[in-house]
Amino acid sequence: MSSIKIEEVRPHAERFAAHSHIRGLGIRNGKVEFSADGFVGQTEAREAAYIVVKMIKEGKFAGKGVLIVGPPGTGKTALALGIARELGPETPFVALSGGEIYSLEVKKSEFLMRALRRAIGIKIREWRRVYEGEVRSVEFRYGRHPYNPYLQRVLGATIKLRTKDDEKTLRVPAEIAQQLIELGVEEGDVIMIDEETGTVSVAGRGEGGEQYDVPARRRVEIPKGPVYKEKEVVRFFTLHEVDMSLARQRGLISAMIFGFAEETKEIPDEVRRQADEIVKKTVEEGKAELVPGVLFIDDAHLLDIETFAFLTRAMETEFAPIIIMATNRGFAKVRGTDIEAPHGIPQDVLDRLVIIKTRPYTAEEIREIVSIKAREQNIALGEDALKLLTSIGVEHSLRYALQLLVPAYIIAKERGRSSVAAEDVEYVRGHFISTKESVEYVKSLEGKFLR
Known part of the structure; x- marks a missing residue:
């Protein structure tokens, strides 16, 4: 039974998301443009980030990480997101603050391990029921936030899709509308919506859509046939989702044998090893493809000495995403010690990081x-x-x-x-x-x- 409700509408605003305007690093023919892909200025930092992207694509960045340093409000988060966008539209991007690791519910190592594995994707090919076509119009519905009366949240959207042979107007729920906002979907884009999961993917710009300054939107043909169809698609999972699926299966077995299900606050190592074996086998059989992503940790000076040791080891593991950290601190004490270090980061960790600086804007x-x-x-x-x-x-x-x-x-x-x-x-x-x-x-x- 489908968990996502999409209604076809018979014939009868504003969009805001943090850093949704970032499409890449603003590189054209190997040169940094002053204003492109949502960036303005910071040309030296963006050029350095582009060099990092090339190293990653050539497979020569193993065992390393990136540190972005600069004053507040100089685009450090945007730069990290730009790196992910340059690596490809399907590259997972997981962002967190250094202060988030201190939780009474989950151990620091477990929290970080989940974040690392959410930043690694797996693409699997299969047949799905989908809505596919060129966007003719999209209108978002907003309402009051349930917890903050001063904020608005997206409640849903009405989107009109067309192919060369068909046209439908759909009313989609908030989960899909939020994806449309985050992906920057506009009139003229060719998109696909999975009926069961509600996952939205952007194929590119249709033949009649205006080509703005968006290199990530390549030109594609408008699909043929009906808007609603069965199609072979690539499903995307993260390693963490595989871990959770196996952990839930383990919980169901406990419930059947002992009459209760244990609460999964921490995923056992054997479950993760089993997930790794399944993924490796699927990849070796040619049924799936591994997609390493980006784990971005803002306010890295809030991490403690134990966390830095964990991340250093994580950089060298087989399944490791690109770790990017950012901080606006100068000299500060390494949390958990009396040692003062640049940016509050231990020297041995700094030696493993490629450091990019941002500067105040003109x-x-x-x-x-x-x-x-x-x-x-x-x-x-x-x-x-x-x-x-x-x-x-x-x-x-x-x-x-x-x-x-x-x-x-x-x-x-x-x-x-x-x-x-x-x-x-x-x-x-x-x-x-x-x-x-x-x-x-x-x-x-x-x-x-x-x-």
């Missing part, structure tokens, strides 16, 4: 980024507002300038304007202060704050 880059973010959110910016936001980004921070965009847009709408003016930015700037201004405020009233 005024020109800040202006371009603010313009791109405004376009993404359908916010019309007046020239005076763009100039003011650029100067705020230079004086304070890029993040602060971007945080003022939506509040200024709301004020502009309330004042009956269709575009944001400088006075709208000044108004919200008086209500929301920057980190720099917050520090100055605390210093001015130091005697009145509690210690």
Whole structure:
């Protein structure tokens, strides 16, 4: 029985996702473009990342990792995602913060092992019932977030697909709509939706779709035949999903024998060894293909000495993803020790990492980024507002300038304007202060704050 409900609609906005605009590293004919693939500036860092991509593709990056260092808001996460995008559209990308490993539910080693195995994919070919065609239109439905009244979440979408011989309009649930957003699906893209799992895949740009600055969208023919069909497709799993499947089978056996199922808080080593053997056999028989992905660990300075030892060993294992870490710290103590080291990372670990640096953005880059973010959110910016936001980004921070965009847009709408003016930015700037201004405020009233 299908667990994903897709309804065909008989004939009768806005999209936001973190870093969904990143399509690659912005490389054209081996050269870094100033603005491409969602990136602006950081040309040296992107060129270094592209060299790393080439080393990985040539199979000469075993036993190594990547460390991205730079001030806050300089695109470290985007750079890691760009590396994954350059490795291929199917490359798994798992992101976590260094502070996430400290859990009362799961041991650190178990948490990291699950993350590592989620970053390794397996492609298996089989016949599936799918919806396939060129996107003629897509509309998203949004509603209030159940836990945060100030946020919105996607509730679903209505998407029209066509082939050379057929056309259907589908109403899809939130799980599929979220994938459409994350994949950046637009009118003119050729996509496929698995009816049972709800997995969305993008084949490329249709013959009639405009070719924007998106090299990952190759030109493809519009499919023939019906939109809804049976087709041989490639199913994608991760090693962690295989582990969990085997662990659940083990739990069912316990339930049948002893009358209860043990709770799987930690996957036993023998289950993972069994999963590895199954995967190896399937790959050797030519029925599957292994796809190493990227494990990105932000705030790497929050990791402790035991975690660094675990990751060092993990880099040398047979089934290992590309490990990319990022930090905005200078010299800091290695957590769990009294040793002070660059970026809070032990020297022996640093020796195994290829280090890429990012730098603060220039005024020109800040202006371009603010313009791109405004376009993404359908916010019309007046020239005076763009100039003011650029100067705020230079004086304070890029993040602060971007945080003022939506509040200024709301004020502009309330004042009956269709575009944001400088006075709208000044108004919200008086209500929301920057980190720099917050520090100055605390210093001015130091005697009145509690210690």
